Amino acid sequence: QVQVVESGGGSVEAGGSLRLSCTASGLRLIDYAVGWFRQAPGKEREGISCISGNGDSINYVDSVKGRFTTSRDNGKNTMYLQMNSLKPEDTARYYCVLYRVVYCSGIWRQSAYGAYWGQGTRVTVSS
Numbered sequence: 001q002v003q004v005v006e007s008g009g010g011s012v013e014a015g016g017s018l019r020l021s022c023t024a025s026g027l028r029l030i031d032y033a034v035g036w037f038r039q040a041p042g043k044e045r046e047g048i049s050c051i052s053g054n055g056d057s058i059n060y061v062d063s064v065k066g067r068f069t070t071s072r073d074n075g076k077n078t079m080y081l082q083m084n085s086l087k088p089e090d091t092a093r094y095y096c097v098l099y100r101v102v103y104c105s106g107i108w109r110q111s112a113y114g115a116y117w118g119q120g121t122r123v124t125v126s127s
Helices: none
Strands: 003-007 010-013 018-025 033-039 046-051 058-060 068-073 078-083 092-099 114-117 121-126
Touching: 003 092, 018 033, 018 092, 018 121, 033 068, 046 068, 058 068
Parallel strands: 010 121
Antiparallel strands: 003 018, 018 078, 033 046, 033 092, 046 058, 068 078, 092 114, 092 121
Protein backbone atom coordinates (compact mmCIF):
# COMPACT_ATOMS: atom_id res chain seq x y z
CA GLN A 1 0.00 0.00 0.00
CA VAL A 2 1.37 3.38 -1.01
CA GLN A 3 1.52 6.07 1.64
CA VAL A 4 2.61 9.69 1.24
CA VAL A 5 3.03 11.86 4.32
CA GLU A 6 4.03 15.52 4.52
CA SER A 7 5.45 17.23 7.58
CA GLY A 8 7.21 20.43 8.59
CA GLY A 9 4.47 22.99 8.25
CA GLY A 10 3.84 25.67 10.83
CA SER A 11 3.56 29.38 11.47
CA VAL A 12 6.34 31.82 10.68
CA GLU A 13 6.78 35.55 10.23
CA ALA A 14 7.36 37.08 6.82
CA GLY A 15 10.97 36.64 5.77
CA GLY A 16 11.32 33.41 7.69
CA SER A 17 11.99 29.87 6.50
CA LEU A 18 10.44 26.44 6.73
CA ARG A 19 11.41 23.06 5.35
CA LEU A 20 8.69 20.65 4.37
CA SER A 21 9.34 16.94 4.08
CA CYS A 22 7.41 14.31 2.15
CA THR A 23 7.99 10.64 2.87
CA ALA A 24 6.65 7.95 0.56
CA SER A 25 6.45 4.21 1.15
CA GLY A 26 5.19 1.18 -0.73
CA LEU A 27 6.82 1.96 -4.07
CA ARG A 28 10.16 2.44 -5.83
CA LEU A 29 10.53 6.17 -5.47
CA ILE A 30 13.07 6.75 -8.26
CA ASP A 31 10.39 5.76 -10.78
CA TYR A 32 8.24 8.74 -9.78
CA ALA A 33 8.53 12.44 -10.43
CA VAL A 34 7.38 14.34 -7.33
CA GLY A 35 5.53 17.62 -7.26
CA TRP A 36 4.55 20.15 -4.64
CA PHE A 37 1.18 21.85 -4.78
CA ARG A 38 -0.40 24.38 -2.50
CA GLN A 39 -3.93 25.56 -1.90
CA ALA A 40 -4.78 28.82 -0.21
CA PRO A 41 -8.23 29.37 1.30
CA GLY A 42 -10.75 30.11 -1.43
CA LYS A 43 -8.28 29.43 -4.22
CA GLU A 44 -7.55 26.56 -6.58
CA ARG A 45 -4.75 24.12 -5.94
CA GLU A 46 -1.56 25.41 -7.57
CA GLY A 47 1.45 23.40 -8.72
CA ILE A 48 4.61 25.15 -7.52
CA SER A 49 7.47 22.73 -8.12
CA CYS A 50 8.38 19.33 -9.50
CA ILE A 51 11.52 17.20 -9.36
CA SER A 52 12.33 14.28 -11.64
CA GLY A 53 12.83 10.75 -10.40
CA ASN A 54 16.61 10.99 -10.08
CA GLY A 55 16.62 14.70 -9.28
CA ASP A 56 18.31 15.88 -12.48
CA SER A 57 15.45 18.13 -13.54
CA ILE A 58 13.53 20.59 -11.36
CA ASN A 59 10.77 23.03 -12.23
CA TYR A 60 9.43 26.02 -10.27
CA VAL A 61 6.55 28.37 -10.76
CA ASP A 62 7.68 31.98 -11.10
CA SER A 63 6.19 33.06 -7.79
CA VAL A 64 8.55 30.83 -5.78
CA LYS A 65 11.60 30.77 -8.04
CA GLY A 66 14.71 31.90 -6.17
CA ARG A 67 13.04 31.41 -2.77
CA PHE A 68 12.03 27.74 -2.72
CA THR A 69 14.27 24.74 -3.34
CA THR A 70 13.08 21.22 -4.05
CA SER A 71 15.29 18.21 -3.43
CA ARG A 72 14.98 14.50 -2.84
CA ASP A 73 16.83 11.62 -1.20
CA ASN A 74 15.61 8.41 -2.80
CA GLY A 75 17.62 6.36 -0.34
CA LYS A 76 15.48 7.82 2.45
CA ASN A 77 12.27 7.83 0.36
CA THR A 78 11.96 11.50 1.19
CA MET A 79 11.49 14.74 -0.73
CA TYR A 80 12.03 18.24 0.63
CA LEU A 81 10.77 21.73 -0.05
CA GLN A 82 13.01 24.38 1.49
CA MET A 83 11.10 27.64 1.67
CA ASN A 84 13.01 30.85 2.33
CA SER A 85 12.01 34.52 2.34
CA LEU A 86 8.43 33.52 3.01
CA LYS A 87 5.66 35.98 2.26
CA PRO A 88 2.09 36.20 3.58
CA GLU A 89 0.86 35.14 0.12
CA ASP A 90 2.66 31.81 0.63
CA THR A 91 0.08 30.93 3.28
CA ALA A 92 -1.60 27.72 2.14
CA ARG A 93 -1.88 24.00 2.69
CA TYR A 94 1.03 22.31 0.93
CA TYR A 95 0.74 18.91 -0.71
CA CYS A 96 3.21 16.41 -2.05
CA VAL A 97 2.19 14.38 -5.10
CA LEU A 98 3.81 11.47 -6.93
CA TYR A 99 3.44 11.08 -10.69
CA ARG A 100 3.70 7.75 -12.54
CA VAL A 101 6.39 9.20 -14.81
CA VAL A 102 10.06 9.95 -14.24
CA TYR A 103 10.11 13.47 -15.68
CA CYS A 104 7.85 16.42 -14.94
CA SER A 105 7.57 17.86 -18.45
CA GLY A 106 4.05 18.66 -19.51
CA ILE A 107 2.31 17.39 -16.40
CA TRP A 108 3.70 19.01 -13.30
CA ARG A 109 1.23 21.86 -12.94
CA GLN A 110 -1.80 19.70 -13.49
CA SER A 111 -3.15 17.99 -10.41
CA ALA A 112 -5.15 15.52 -12.51
CA TYR A 113 -1.95 13.66 -13.39
CA GLY A 114 -1.07 13.03 -9.77
CA ALA A 115 -1.15 9.37 -8.75
CA TYR A 116 -0.54 9.55 -5.01
CA TRP A 117 -1.21 12.53 -2.73
CA GLY A 118 -0.35 13.27 0.84
CA GLN A 119 -2.77 14.81 3.28
CA GLY A 120 -1.04 18.17 3.22
CA THR A 121 0.64 20.33 5.81
CA ARG A 122 -0.40 23.86 6.69
CA VAL A 123 1.91 26.85 6.32
CA THR A 124 0.94 30.22 7.74
CA VAL A 125 3.05 33.32 7.13
CA SER A 126 2.23 36.44 9.13
CA SER A 127 3.17 39.96 8.13
